[in-house]
Amino acid sequence: MFINFHTHQQIYDAKIEIVNASIHEINSLNYYSYGLHPWYLDKETLDYDLSKLKMKVGEKRCLAIGECGLDKLSKVDFNLQVEVFIEHIKLANKIKKPLIIHCVKSFNELINCLNLNDNQVPVIIHGYNNNENIAKILIDYGCYFSFGKALLGYESNAAKAIKSVGRKRFFLETDNAEISIKYIYGKAAELLGVDTEIVQAQVQENFTALIKL
Numbered sequence: 001m002f003i004n005f006h007t008h009q010q011i012y013d014a015k016i017e018i019v020n021a022s023i024h025e026i027n028s029l030n031y032y033s034y035g036l037h038p039w040y041l042d043k044e045t046l047d048y049d050l051s052k053l054k055m056k057v058g059e060k061r062c063l064a065i066g067e068c069g070l071d072k073l074s075k076v077d078f079n080l081q082v083e084v085f086i087e088h089i090k091l092a093n094k095i096k097k098p099l100i101i102h103c104v105k106s107f108n109e110l111i112n113c114l115n116l117n118d119n120q121v122p123v124i125i126h127g128y129n130n131n132e133n134i135a136k137i138l139i140d141y142g143c144y145f146s147f148g149k150a151l152l153g154y155e156s157n158a159a160k161a162i163k164s165v166g167r168k169r170f171f172l173e174t175d176n177a178e179i180s181i182k183y184i185y186g187k188a189a190e191l192l193g194v195d196t197e198i199v200q201a202q203v204q205e206n207f208t209a210l211i212k213l
């Protein structure tokens with residue numbers, strides 16, 4: 001069985017696809033997550049968006065909070081991003097669902113926010129493709145990693161990281177790439193030097209450890 005941990009479209013390419021859904025639409029998705037992305041925060045509508053998010057995250061098919069997080073390349077004011085991310089941490093801890101994280105050039109700030117707010121829920125860094133030093137900071141904190149199309153790049157950071165984060169700490173995703181999740185599993189298997197079935201079993205075990213369907 002294939003699990004796509006983070007995607008923007010339900011295409012039934014995997015048994016479980018966690019689709020990044022919009023809080024403003026009624027969806028008929030099997031499984032999804034809700035969050036406010038640090039690229040699209042709007043001060044004008046923020047109170048409304050947060051209250052809507054709080055109302056909807058309790059839905060049974062909403063498996064996680066996110067993607068949410070911090071991005072130094074976003075045009076949105078960084079202090080506002082921090083403020084909103086903290087709201088996501090509080091919410092996730094209140095309803096005990098994992099956080100799916102988007103993080104660009106802000107990993108120290110990310111860990112600080114999690115620590116200062118006494119985070120207890122699992123944290124999954126999606127689309128991971130950063131260097132070993134950052135991986136170490138995140139592993140020390142206890143983060144999980146979701147790897148996507150960056151695995152396909154020759155000697156990419158992601159391709160190196162998947163070998164070092166440990167078998168209990170990873171997931172696989174397509175994000176917004178138009179490729180089959182099966183291809184990502186194949187590449188992960190090649191990098192880890194095991195059969196695809198082993199990768200499938202491991203991701204399934206990791207998924208079950210974090211998420212109760």
Ligand SMILES: [Zn+2]
Binds near residue numbers: 007067
């Ligand atoms: Zn995404």
